[in-house]
Amino acid sequence: MRILFHFIFLIFLALTLSSCNQGKSTDVLLSWNEAQSKQAIIEFVDTVTDKTSKQYIPPAERIAVFDNDGTLWSEQPLYFQLAFALDRIKTLAPQHPEWKDTQPFKAALEGDLNTIIADGHHALLELVMASHAGNTTEEFTQIVKDWLKTARHPKTGRLYTEMIYQPMLELLHYLRDNRFKIYIVSGGGIEFMRPWTEAVYGIPPEQVIGSSIVTKFEMRDGTPTLVRLPEINFINDKEGKPVAINQYIGRQPVAAFGNSDGDLQMLQWTCKGHNVRNNERFCLYIHHTDAEREWAYDRASHIGRFDKGLDEAAAEGWTVVDMKQDWKTVFPEK
């Protein structure tokens, strides 16, 4: 009887403990150095998840939004989706003779990256979007998956999905453990990201927001199909990000993470919006300062320009990650 009693007591104890393991932990964000940025993240999470705090935020409202290019994975020397687009454009060129005389397609076919990049974000998106059309959503998903299996980054030789940031993976994990709901809010194409974000980041398709081209419903041989048209539907950059956050989520985020001026309005919407006065909010910018392990760029870069955002982060007291100083590692071990 005494043994049985002990046995049951131990099970009871185990059950009790397993439901109480949500206390604060310092054993998190292991690839982050003990710098101000790591402290700020932990302090924010501890505060808003503490039921006794005035800044407590219930789980349903713990919406965190992340940019993707330059925030969750690299974006140099050009957006990875643009590398995909250039490959696609070469494949599709025989069917589009007009591309030979139209920018930015002409530059794409000639491998003239400088012209493409100098044309700016809108031109980049146009190139990306147009090169992605002419198929069904099913077909496009498969094309993206196939490309990611074999395409490699010209500098590192890694698969593109291996050029994600290890410290940010840990941050996503840490926030999820604290019952945050994480959305990607990226200038990148929504249907370019969704085929892999769940496997790579643990972010399901319904939590991925991005730029899009127009799709059209059609019955094809009795099967309903969505056909992708060469027409931009929405550009999810700058002022577009708060618009999309409102449209897709319908709540103001409580935390926002970006790396460029394209994310500024998203951070403003999160940290300076209505109803923010009495609640804790968290805004973080990643500053690419590591030319050795990754790239160093900010105010003068065509891709991921970080100029107005850098000034506003200083003025507002937002957290700025110095990639070189704050991160122990950049990419996951292979």
Added chain:
Amino acid sequence: MRILFHFIFLIFLALTLSSCNQGKSTDVLLSWNEAQSKQAIIEFVDTVTDKTSKQYIPPAERIAVFDNDGTLWSEQPLYFQLAFALDRIKTLAPQHPEWKDTQPFKAALEGDLNTIIADGHHALLELVMASHAGNTTEEFTQIVKDWLKTARHPKTGRLYTEMIYQPMLELLHYLRDNRFKIYIVSGGGIEFMRPWTEAVYGIPPEQVIGSSIVTKFEMRDGTPTLVRLPEINFINDKEGKPVAINQYIGRQPVAAFGNSDGDLQMLQWTCKGHNVRNNERFCLYIHHTDAEREWAYDRASHIGRFDKGLDEAAAEGWTVVDMKQDWKTVFPEK
């Protein structure tokens, strides 16, 4: 000691039982009569949640989409949002002298409902959308909340949020208990629904998809603001529903619930789409057959026309709820 032992044993038993109460239950959908529709719902849920079944669907993929008007709440004698719009238009008319000579605004101000309804769904949406603009998202949310607190249905005298269907509330509850993620996919305005769907249906704002007007990001006195413009952004009806499902969710639903021809493409996309062959899918139409407790209408109705959908449901073997026969009650007890 013996008492302590019993006490601990009882706690242990309680904990064990409470974690095991997810078996199949027949004690669900209590406002549904034991008709074919109830059986079909339970059979579908039992099948796709049974890990030993070939039709098993993991929780992450259990996406269920519901129309709102006529599916979750009533829509007669005119869409409730239209009642809201007519009230708003009267309030705003002094600031919009041009409405006196432009349809459908002219009819709205004259209370000429027949003209408005006969103008069709697009005109209705135009009226609704335009009357909702000229404020910020914050302000609009408050206007909707205030209206719902006091406005009452002309026939029943109920608050509009009391004209939801009790059997459908139970269905939402049952699906949630079985780890379905429920989205509203409605022709109604997205920002008209989001202020109340969580309290009324338990569906959070990020799982509400609807028609929308254009919003624009603006800094006003240092505060980021979204201003609602009198311009239609997207009409989430008919062919628009699969487009929006793909755009917002990025997964094909496994179950779809509607009541009119406006839902037909959503049901097709769910039950006849790609990848459906080897998986179980569920499509259900509600047929408004109860002139006494609610309304009876189908093929000839301007609002909630159910004609092509009725034929396709028969041809495809989709479940059709005969509201009069299948539901014990219609509205919740007050």
